[in-house]
Structures are given as C-alpha cells and as structure tokens.
Amino acid sequence: MKQTILVTGGTGYIGSHTCVELLENGYDVVIADNLSNSKRQVVDRIQEVAGKAVTFYEVDVADEQALARVFAAHAIDAVIHFAGLKAVGESVEKPLAYYQNNLNATMSLLVVMSRFGVNKIAFSSSATVYIDPAPPIREDAPLGCTNPYGWTKFMSEIIITDWQKTNGDNAAVLLRYFNPIGAHESGKMGEDPQGIPNNLFPYITRVAGGAYPHLNIFGADYDTPDGTGVRDYIHVVDLARGHVLALKYLDAHNGALPVNLGTGLGYSVFDVLRAYERASGKEIPFVIQPRRAGDVASTYADPTLARELLGWTAEKTLDDMCLSGCRWQSLNPNGYED
Numbered sequence: 315m316k317q318t319i320l321v322t323g324g325t326g327y328i329g330s331h332t333c334v335e336l337l338e339n340g341y342d343v344v345i346a347d348n349l350s351n352s353k354r355q356v357v358d359r360i361q362e363v364a365g366k367a368v369t370f371y372e373v374d375v376a377d378e379q380a381l382a383r384v385f386a387a388h389a390i391d392a393v394i395h396f397a398g399l400k401a402v403g404e405s406v407e408k409p410l411a412y413y414q415n416n417l418n419a420t421m422s423l424l425v426v427m428s429r430f431g432v433n434k435i436a437f438s439s440s441a442t443v444y445i446d447p448a449p450p451i452r453e454d455a456p457l458g459c460t461n462p463y464g465w466t467k468f469m470s471e472i473i474i475t476d477w478q479k480t481n482g483d484n485a486a487v488l489l490r491y492f493n494p495i496g497a498h499e500s501g502k503m504g505e506d507p508q509g510i511p512n513n514l515f516p517y518i519t520r521v522a523g524g525a526y527p528h529l530n531i532f533g534a535d536y537d538t539p540d541g542t543g544v545r546d547y548i549h550v551v552d553l554a555r556g557h558v559l560a561l562k563y564l565d566a567h568n569g570a571l572p573v574n575l576g577t578g579l580g581y582s583v584f585d586v587l588r589a590y591e592r593a594s595g596k597e598i599p600f601v602i603q604p605r606r607a608g609d610v611a612s613t614y615a616d617p618t619l620a621r622e623l624l625g626w627t628a629e630k631t632l633d634d635m636c637l638s639g640c641r642w643q644s645l646n647p648n649g650y651e652d
C-alpha cells in the first residue's frame with residue numbers, strides 16, 4: 315500500500331533530494347519546513363524533477379500545535395527528520411539557538427508522532443558524533459562531540475533511542491552522514507548555502523563560478539598522502555537513496571539503529587579540487603593556509619552495516635559528484651534565486 319512520509323526540513327539540501335527519491339519510489343510526500351535555511355522555490359523544483367506533487371507546510375517543527383495540524387491532515391506512515399540548524403561555527407557562537415531549535419524540533423516531533431500513533435523515524439545524524447574519527451569508522455566507535463551542533467545530534471540520538479524503547483512498535487534509524495556533496499543530475503536541484511560557505515565543496519563551486527578568487531586550503535602538512543585533509547565525500551543522491559532503504563528497513567524491524575552513510579573512501583582536498591577542475595574545465599586557484607582549528611587529518615566511514623542491514627552502498631564516484639555540482643552551479647549561479 316502507498317505510504318505517506320512526512321519529511322521535516324524537506325526543502326533543504328539533503329531533504330529536497332530525498333523527496334525526489336521518495337516520489338520516484340512511489341511514496342506520497344508531505345514536507346514541513348520553516349524555510350529558515352531554504353527557499354519555497356525548492357518545492358517547485360522537487361515537483362518538476364520528480365513529475366509528481368508534494369504537499370508543503372511552512373511550519374516550525376518545534377511548534378507542537380502547528381505540527382499536530384499537519385499530522386491531523388494526513389495519515390503519516392513514517393517520518394524522515396532533517397529539520398535542524400547545521401553550521402558548526404555558528405553553533406559555537408549561538409549555542410542556545412542550536413540547542414533550542416534542534417532539540418525542541420526533535421522532541422516536539424516525537425511527542426506529536428506518539429500522539430498520532432506514528433512510530434517510524436529516520437533521523438539525520440552526522441559523523442560529527444564520533445569523538446575520535448580514526449578511520450575506517452564503525453558505528454560502535456567512541457562517541458562525543460566538540461561543538462554544540464554536534465551535541466544536538468548526539469542528544470537527539472539519545473532522545474530518539476529512549477523514545478523508541480517506550481513502545482515495542484517504535485522503530486528508528488539514526489543515519490550518520492559523512493560529507494554529502496554534489497547535486498541532482500538534472501541540474502535543477504543542489505546545495506544553496508547562504509553567505510560564505512564554510513565547507514569545501516560549495517566553496518570550490520563558488521571559486522569556479524567567479525565569486526571568490528581562490529580556494530583557501532586549510533593545511534597541507536597533515537600526515538596524509540598529499541598533506542591535505544582526507545574526507546569521505548558522498549553524492550547527495552546516493553545519500554537520498556539511503557533514506558528510502560532506511561524506510562524499507564523500518565517496515566520490518568524495530569529498535570534504534572545507528573548506521574553510517576558514507577562511501578568508505580577517503581579523498582583529499584587536492585583530489586576534490588582536481589576532480590572539480592576536470593568536471594568544469596576551469597582552473598581552481600588555491601592558497602595554502604594554516605590548519606583550521608578542530609580539523610582532523612583523515613576520516614572516512616566503514617559502510618559495512620549499511621550494506622548488510624539496509625542493502626545500501628554508494629554508487630556514484632567523485633567525478634559524478636563534481637560533474638553534477640558543476641552543472642548545478644553553472645545553470646543556477648545564484649542558487650534558487652532565479
């Protein structure tokens with residue numbers, strides 16, 4: 315039978331790509347997003363790309379009453395919970411805003427789910443919950459965080475796990491993402507960060523687009539093959555597919571399961587830069603800067619559990635990530651503004 319999925323944060327970067335995958339896999343989609351970090355135009359793009367309609371509510375997920383009206387209007391079968399603030403640096407400057415938004419959203423959602431008898435949730439967690447990211451990282455690696463954003467993910471995992479135990483029918487998958495990059499192959503959807511991007515990939519796309527003169531490389535003296543930081547970059551569409559498989563897993567299993575979504579491969583800053591140059595045909599100037607505080611040399615996932623339990627493996631290459639990101643950037647130089 316056709317299921318209806320509530321996608322909180324569904325107009326955001328990962329949420330929007332996941333909505334397309336859900337629609338293409340026969341789910342009905344209801345989005346709840348307060349547009350604090352996304353634009354309404356995304357709803358049109360999702361529908362255009364998937365060729366199907368979604369229902370959109372401009373709602374703060376932390377607002378229990380408003381959220382309850384969404385649940386009252388739809389027979390929701392499961393929730394994918396993306397809604398949250400995600401900038402690490404900003405979370406250090408405004409910790410209370412992060413705890414308030416991210417934790418209240420998670421708690422309000424669980425309260426309303428329980429009231430309406432909805433007992434399946436897939437949650438957007440992060441590899442940032444691993445305190446000692448010595449690769450390859452398995453899900454049983456030590457947990458702990460270095461910034462308020464990370465703690466909101468860590469605490470949300472605990473809150474969801476405790477909620478799960480209260481009812482034998484409750485089921486949760488805690489998806490720990492590594493570094494999502496790239497865009498939909500249509501070129502109609504992608505990452506649209508506000509302000510100066512902190513993360514590597516959107517910064518490179520902006521340099522290629524002419525917004526900035528060069529990439530700052532934060533450290534070339536790490537103990538890695540070329541001295542720059544190594545990360546597990548994962549195509550956002552592969553990540554989105556992981557959510558569909560997580561929902562299928564939730565149909566058949568209870569419990570609260572943490573699962574890594576990563577490729578298991580590590581690429582350096584220079585690997586990404588060179589791949590983007592190949593994809594765009596443009597030279598990306600760079601300047602070597604000191605290391606960024608808090609960065610580690612190398613981290614990547616052990617994605618075995620996702621393969622064994624969800625039947626998921628990343629399929630797309632670093633070149634796919636760069637080609638799609640480049641297409642999105644060149645077709646939408648101002649993001650969703652146009």
Ligand code: NAD
Nearest residue numbers: 323326327328347348350351352374375397398400438440
């Ligand atoms: P995003 O900012 O593009 O999307 C998040 C969406 O949530 C936005 O559309 C925003 O408007 C919405 N939102 C925020 N607070 C809300 C609230 N209280 N009520 C309703 N809507 C709210 O971010 P993204 O990159 O798509 O990330 C999605 C989720 O995945 C986040 O929870 C993020 O922390 C997590 N995550 C992201 C990354 C990454 O690198 N992008 C890595 C690990 C985990």
Ligand code: UD1
Nearest residue numbers: 402440442492493512513514517530531532543545583609
């Ligand atoms: C970031 C988040 C982390 C999150 C992860 C997954 C920060 C500080 N951390 O980590 O919480 O879990 O994404 O999405 O935002 N780099 C440059 N120049 C730049 C930007 C980055 O050289 O302008 C380098 C970094 O030093 C690092 C690599 O590129 O070696 C990747 O950086 P970034 O994209 O910010 O991701 P993470 O640091 O892995």
